[in-house]
Amino acid sequence: MKVLWICNVPIPEAKDVMGDEVEVRVSWLVGISKALRKKVDLYIGYPSFAHKEIAVGKGDQVTFVAIPRKTKDGTKFDPSMEEELVKVYGQINPDVIHVFGTEFPHSLSVIHASKKTNRQDHTVVSIQGLISMIARHYTGGIPEWVTHFYTIRDIIRHTNIRGAQKEFEKRGKYEIEALSEYRHVIGRTDWDKACVKMYHPDIQYHFNNEILRTSFYENDWTYENCTPHRIFLSQGGFPYKGFHRMIEALEIIKRKYPDVSLYITERDYVNPTGIKERLRLNSYQYYIRKLIRKKHLEENIHFLGTLNEGEMCRQYLMANVFVQPSAIENSPNSLGEAMLLGTPVVVSDVGGVKNMITHGEEGFVYQHDASYMIAYYVEQYFEMKDKAKDMTDRAKAHAKQIFDIEKNIDDLVAIYEEIC
16 A cells, blocks of 8 residues: 655655755654554655755655745745645555645645545545644733734744734634545544534544654653652743743742752743844743743753753653643643653643543643642642652553554554545
């Protein structure tokens, strides 16, 4: 069976094969591509501004296909993509076309090309996040003045938080249009099923869980090897990721645990070095810096920058608690990674989180805008010490079922066969 993937970005392996693509860090696509290429004839296509013509490169049991786009900004709709995709379909003649994500306008170009070539019944799209829904929660409860504030960087780029939210809304219109035309969709939570059925009641919904990165299957969290009172956040660059909520909670935690430390994978914009770094601040980063200084948390928060797979894994293992304070998620891989390692988890009750974790048995789930509850549950873990292992063992067992490599690959192949 010949399967053509259409991804938003290439997996890192493509850099060596294609030569001129920037290296990207993706999570579950790496693992699933390695497992799937042993079962199907796999082609991985991706939009590329670097190539003016369709380019093909052979990797390890996989073929990479760079699909030219004229617009450098992948968030903008590119009418030329449709015709390029038609050519790709003609060259490869795939049995199944599988699109990963609806967040970018090329997902609409894919289904248009499939309709043109009578492949609509053989095309399926996986839900990652839904940008039309994220747009509704984008500001994450930050003060109104922050959404309208402009830093120098925002002025230069002609956008601020409200402008970014409007851009999500614009891309969301392409997403909604695309979902109304697809006949097959792959999802994994009640939330994504509810959303796609709202946009297209008759779409055929296929269930398929994901696969995580290898390191997270091979390591185990223990209290003895973690750093007590250390908290880890995997991201916080957008308001809807809830970094500001965690800061509010940290102020409360610090009253009882003055040595509490928070580590986050963001660049340090609280103490930027040099004028250039200061000018890079956007309005949300400006607000975060202001909030941290107001609450005197400069010594408690540590910025890690961008981390690779191994470095991320180590952060989960060193943490006493992992917190995910988002205003919206589908089934966040970061939560899955923490559960699979057995790291204690505090997570907001949003999107598809209910399908991943049971409150009080496998971790703690709280109302997303109640930052005081983050503090309460984090302190619960601090007090539990090694007794948290009972709870995290249950989370780990559940995660092993959700992210079972063989089962999830077999389920995906079965979906492909059904579509064929």
